[in-house]
Amino acid sequence: MKATIPMSLAVVFCTFFSTENASVLPSDTNEANIIETSNEDATTNKSGLEFTVSVASINTKYSEFASGIFRNKLIMVSSKKIGGFGNGIDDQTNEPYTELFCLDVEANGKLSNPLFFSRILNTKHNEGQVAFSPDEYTIYYTRSERGNSKNYRLYKAELEPYSHGNWINETLLTFNSNYSIENPNISSDGKQLFFSSNKPGGLGGFDLYVADILEDGSLGVPYNLGPTVNTIKDEKYPFINPDNDRLYFSSNGHKGLGGYDIFMSKTIGQDFERPINLGRDINSSYDELGLLFISEEQGYFSSNKNGGEGSFDLYNFKAKPIAQTFQGIIVDTQTNQPIPDSKVVLLDTNGKEISTQTTGVDAHFSFSIRAFENYKLKILKQGFESYEYAFESNNANIETYKEVLRLSSKN
Numbered sequence: 443m444k445a446t447i448p449m450s451l452a453v454v455f456c457t458f459f460s461t462e463n464a465s466v467l468p469s470d471t472n473e474a475n476i477i478e479t480s481n482e483d484a485t486t487n488k489s490g491l492e493f494t495v496s497v498a499s500i501n502t503k504y505s506e507f508a509s510g511i512f513r514n515k516l517i518m519v520s521s522k523k524i525g526g527f528g529n530g531i532d533d534q535t536n537e538p539y540t541e542l543f544c545l546d547v548e549a550n551g552k553l554s555n556p557l558f559f560s561r562i563l564n565t566k567h568n569e570g571q572v573a574f575s576p577d578e579y580t581i582y583y584t585r586s587e588r589g590n591s592k593n594y595r596l597y598k599a600e601l602e603p604y605s606h607g608n609w610i611n612e613t614l615l616t617f618n619s620n621y622s623i624e625n626p627n628i629s630s631d632g633k634q635l636f637f638s639s640n641k642p643g644g645l646g647g648f649d650l651y652v653a654d655i656l657e658d659g660s661l662g663v664p665y666n667l668g669p670t671v672n673t674i675k676d677e678k679y680p681f682i683n684p685d686n687d688r689l690y691f692s693s694n695g696h697k698g699l700g701g702y703d704i705f706m707s708k709t710i711g712q713d714f715e716r717p718i719n720l721g722r723d724i725n726s727s728y729d730e731l732g733l734l735f736i737s738e739e740q741g742y743f744s745s746n747k748n749g750g751e752g753s754f755d756l757y758n759f760k761a762k763p764i765a766q767t768f769q770g771i772i773v774d775t776q777t778n779q780p781i782p783d784s785k786v787v788l789l790d791t792n793g794k795e796i797s798t799q800t801t802g803v804d805a806h807f808s809f810s811i812r813a814f815e816n817y818k819l820k821i822l823k824q825g826f827e828s829y830e831y832a833f834e835s836n837n838a839n840i841e842t843y844k845e846v847l848r849l850s851s852k853n
Contacts, residue, residue: 487721
């Protein structure tokens with residue numbers, strides 16, 4: 443089953459939704475609420491990535507959530523109190539009101555030197571997640587007011603040219619205070635804004651939505667990502683990877699280890715595939731939230747599992763692709779003789795060309811691939827019928843797949 447994002451989005455100014463809970467309340471993690479995981483698919487990591495996880499050294503007894511990268515610094519949402527503007531305690535989380543911080547990021551992922559991100563954007567209210575345009579001159583951010591801290595609204599501001607962090611033209615984009623707009627995330631091309639919301643009309647709880655970002659910075663009509671991604675419970679913290687072919691998010695509705703788990707859904711065109719649980723290296727029977735890649739193979743997420751400083755802590759992860767090889771030989775269907783000088787094209791699941799080779803006298807080819815991916819080979823040779831071969835690298839324990847592919851002569 444797939445969820446479809448319609449290509450044409452009706453245009454309206456951004457007054458259609460509102461609110462976001464930056465500090466998600468911990469799930470009840472007693473045994474009665476931990477989901478049974480007898481189905482291997484629910485807990486086995488089939489993302490094609492091998493994760494190594496370590497707890498970040500920046501954690502405190504308060505909550506910390508990674509939110510985005512701005513000028514090579516990590517932007518963090520936290521209720522830590524270091525002279526913050528949000529004095530007082532939020533009765534929804536029993537922690538101080540949240541602020542935005544920026545942190546230095548070392549090559550190994552170590553975080554240091556937490557400072558207030560912006561004295562313009564930080565207020566006495568709860569500051570939620572943020573998202574930046576690709577040029578980093580526009581920020582979409584969320585905030586909830588003290589009297590209604592469960593519900594977040596979406597704002598936009600612009601960075602004053604040649605300034606050192608002076609955000610101007612602050613605009614409230616969503617006015618309804620009866621539901622929440624949370625966790626904005628912008629695609630790498632700057633054309634779409636993903637977010638979570640419990641706005642009426644969804645499948646239940648918080649759902650994930652997407653809206654086009656128009657040239658003036660306003661948003662088109664948001665669309666629900668549909669029942670493949672969303673459930674009757676909660677889906678939050680969307681993150682779309684730089685290639686726009688992987689959606690990561692947190693959910694307590696898809697079958698997993700308990701509480702919120704982090705999932706990945708691949709895209710095929712405008713459709714989303716069934717979500718994949720990232721497995722036990724990332725997830726636990728507690729809550730894992732807000733996965734964010736800061737490079738191709740490194741990032742952060744938050745969890746309230748045992749072993750941290752308290753509440754939600756930041757964890758650093760390394761994500762190493764599981765490398766494999768696909769080897770083959772091209773032969774004539776009738777004679778079984780090798781066919782040299784055959785053009786072999788490796789395509790991804792969206793039909794995008796990954797690599798091309800021309801076979802030598804031995805008619806062999808070899809491609810580097812990744813585990814748990816769908817591929818297609820297109821083989822072209824003058825005098826022979828073109829041939830396509832689809833395959834899935836569905837076993838992480840296999841180093842090399844081997845296949846004999848046969849071409850039929852046109853004669």
